[in-house]
Amino acid sequence: MADVSRPGGVVVPVEPSASLEGTVSHAVEAVRADALGSVHLVRTGHRTHDRKLRRDRRTLDRAEEYAREAAGEDVTIETALLGNDRYMADPGEHVDLLVEYVHEHDLDRIILGPSYSVDSTAPSLQPVESVLSTTDVEYERAPVSKSAWGPTREGLVRGGVLFGLSVVFYLALGGLGSTFTYFAAIGTGVLVAVLLGNVVFETTPHLRSALGVAGRSLLFVPYLLWEIAKANVLFAYVVLHPSLPIDPGMDRVDGAVSDGLSVTSFANSISLTPGTLTVDAIGNHLLVHSLTEGARDDVAAGVHEGAVRFLFYGREGLELPNPGVRGDMEPLSGPAATEQTEGGEPDD
Amino acid sequence: MTPTTILVVAFVAISVFFTFVGAVGMLRLPDVYTRSHAATKADTLGAGFAILAVAVYFGTAGEVIRAAILFGFIYYTNPTAAHAITRAAYSQGIEPWTRDDSEGGSR
Numbered sequence: 330m331a332d333v334s335r336p337g338g339v340v341v342p343v344e345p346s347a348s349l350e351g352t353v354s355h356a357v358e359a360v361r362a363d364a365l366g367s368v369h370l371v372r373t374g375h376r377t378h379d380r381k382l383r384r385d386r387r388t389l390d391r392a393e394e395y396a397r398e399a400a401g402e403d404v405t406i407e408t409a410l411l412g413n414d415r416y417m418a419d420p421g422e423h424v425d426l427l428v429e430y431v432h433e434h435d436l437d438r439i440i441l442g443p444s445y446s447v448d449s450t451a452p453s454l455q456p457v458e459s460v461l462s463t464t465d466v467e468y469e470r471a472p473v474s475k476s477a478w479g480p481t482r483e484g485l486v487r488g489g490v491l492f493g494l495s496v497v498f499y500l501a502l503g504g505l506g507s508t509f510t511y512f513a514a515i516g517t518g519v520l521v522a523v524l525l526g527n528v529v530f531e532t533t534p535h536l537r538s539a540l541g542v543a544g545r546s547l548l549f550v551p552y553l554l555w556e557i558a559k560a561n562v563l564f565a566y567v568v569l570h571p572s573l574p575i576d577p578g579m580d581r582v583d584g585a586v587s588d589g590l591s592v593t594s595f596a597n598s599i600s601l602t603p604g605t606l607t608v609d610a611i612g613n614h615l616l617v618h619s620l621t622e623g624a625r626d627d628v629a630a631g632v633h634e635g636a637v638r639f640l641f642y643g644r645e646g647l648e649l650p651n652p653g654v655r656g657d658m659e660p661l662s663g664p665a666a667t668e669q670t671e672g673g674e675p676d677d
Numbered sequence: 678m679t680p681t682t683i684l685v686v687a688f689v690a691i692s693v694f695f696t697f698v699g700a701v702g703m704l705r706l707p708d709v710y711t712r713s714h715a716a717t718k719a720d721t722l723g724a725g726f727a728i729l730a731v732a733v734y735f736g737t738a739g740e741v742i743r744a745a746i747l748f749g750f751i752y753y754t755n756p757t758a759a760h761a762i763t764r765a766a767y768s769q770g771i772e773p774w775t776r777d778d779s780e781g782g783s784r
Contacts, residue, residue, distance in 0.1 A: 501742050561695060561722045568702040568715065577711055579773050600756030603718040606710065607756070608763045618710045618763060618773060663775050 338367035338405070340431055341440050342423075343392040345384075347482070351473035352442035353392050354399040365437060367405035368396055371430060373412045373423040379645075380537070385410055407434075422612065424460040431466050438467035445470075487530050492522035541643060549640040556602050556632060560624070564603035567621060575620050578663015584613045584634055585649055585657070591641045598633045605633075622664070629653030681733060688730035696723035708774035709766045717759035724751050 341356045343349060356368050370392045372385045389408050396406045411426045427439055441457060461468045499514040567574055584595045596607040596615055604624030609616040619625040627633070631651030638646030652658045678686075702715025725748055732744040 498746075501746065504739050557721055561719065564702070564714070564718065565695065565698040568698055568705060573705055575706070575711065576776050577708075577773060578775065579710075596760070597753070597756040600759050601718070601721055601752070603714060603721070606714055606718075606759055606763060608710070608760070608767050616767070618714075620711055620714050662773050 336435065337363075337365040337437050338369060338434070339365065339438055339440050340369040340371055340427060340434075340436050341392070341442075342427055342445060343370050343372055343388055344442065344445055345388045345391075346442060346444055348442050348444060348471075348473050349388075349392055350395045352440070352445075352471040353395040355471040355473055356440045357396060357399040357404055359440065360404050363437070367407055368400070369407045369409065369430070369434065369436065370396060371409045371411050371427070373426045382410075382413075421460050424457060424464070428461075428464050428466050438469065441468060441470050443470055443473050484526065486534065488522040488526040490534050491526050491529055492518045495521040542640060545640050545643065549636055552636055553598055553601065556598075556636075560602040560604050560627075563623065564620070567604075576622055576664055577618065577620050578625060579608070579661045580617050580619065580625060580628070580663075581659045581661055582615045582617050582628060582652055583657035584615060584637075584652070585655070586613055586634070586637060586641070591637055594640065595633060595637045598637060599628065602627070602633070616661075619663075626653075629658050681736075685730045685734045688726045688733065692723050692726035692730065694723075695719045695726070699723060709771060710763055710773050713759050713762050717755050717762075720751065721755055724748075 339356055339360055341353060343353070353368075353370070360366070360368050370389060372389050374381075374385065389410065393406060393408050400406055409430070411430060412423070430436075431439060439461065445457065458468070496514045496518040499517055500510065503510045503514065582599075584592060586592050586595050592610060592613050592615075595613075596610050599605045599615070599617055600607045602624075604620045605628055606618045607615050608618050617628060619628065629652055631653070634652055635647055638649065640646075649655075696719060699715050699719025702719065703712055706712045706715055728744045728748045728751075732741045735741070735744075
């Protein structure tokens with residue numbers, strides 16, 4: 330037929346799960362039942378490196394295949410990767426993307442897989458529904474069984490990694506040697522994994538990227554310690570100097586980092602180095618208080634941001650110009666802000 | 678004195694120095710934001726060197742690991758405390774002190 334698109338349709342945010350096929354074919358059925366035109370398969374998320382892009386592409390391709398099998402010729406299938414042009418630190422921002430997409434393409438509703446959760450937050454922390462219900466867009470969960478009530482692969486990975494970490498932590502504190510310690514370690518490990526498996530990880534850990542981050546942290550941590558030491562000496566100089574040569578100011582800094590963990594690392598490394606302090610963080614917009622001009626220049630020069638981007642995104646992460654050059658740093662109070670308002674009062 | 682003792686004393690001395698700087702900063706700096714720089718950050722090196730001294734003094738693998746974990750916790754919680762204090766101050770609408778304020782005569 331291919332009489333090209335009756336108006337309207339549904340959008341399905343896809344994720345790599347066992348219920349993907351069921352969800353997609355349900356969406357196709359729903360579109361057919363309501364005599365709508367198209368099924369849009371989308372994957373939200375900022376692709377910080379090529380590997381992630383390939384992974385998302387693969388998921389989307391798989392979903393598209395399922396959809397084409399189910400669709401025949403009367404339903405149009407569209408796919409899209411959303412969110413590649415912005416940094417997202419908050420699961421709500423993924424939902425914003427979906428809602429925007431719905432409005433832009435004039436679609437009817439969102440269909441979620443039975444276990445769909447924004448891959449930036451643990452499912453039990455902030456269900457997607459709670460964010461979606463504050464918007465004007467309709468949504469439904471596809472009535473597909475998520476392969477009985479068994480644990481998902483993601484759940485197993487999260488639980489397993491957490492179990493391993495807690496056992497190692499227990500043994501590091503308790504020492505090796507007695508049979509009792511080993512049993513106690515395994516016991517607490519199981520307990521922690523079961524209770525906290527859904528809370529601890531923001532995204533399901535991937536072996537390769539986890540190893541990459543662990544490896545690069547061998548460079549990152551000494552670098553940060555060195556910066557801390559250097560800045561501490563300067564701080565001591567400023568504080569002990571008779572005339573107290575400080576020149577504090579407040580800046581807004583937009584970190585070029587996505588997802589909570591890297592934003593937190595960025596904010597924390599700013600806070601850890603004396604002279605700068607993260608006062609507030611909304612998404613990847615940080616409010617940074619700095620004690621001296623030099624400390625501000627460090628932030629603008631990407632001393633912290635570059636390091637954090639290297640830690641999480643590898644060498645590709647270093648290619649971005651620093652926040653000062655990008656214009657992602659804006660003075661709110663202090664000397665720079667006063668200059669901007671041409672010698673007047675610092676604006677608030 | 679053995680080399681170990683000298684090293685331990687040196688680390689403790691550095692630790693005391695930075696903690697002292699923190700205390701001085703607490704008294705001399707003008708407002709809540711600048712003071713929390715002093716209150717929370719000098720600790721990173723101050724406590725860090727104290728823990729280093731402990732690790733060197735005891736020297737066994739178990740103690741070193743525990744000291745490292747302890748440092749890890751300070752490393753993570755320190756910025757959180759500073760952040761909590763200044764964020765509260767900021768949401769209360771407390772204006773950050775700037776160079777201009779000092780020309781009015783107040784400290």
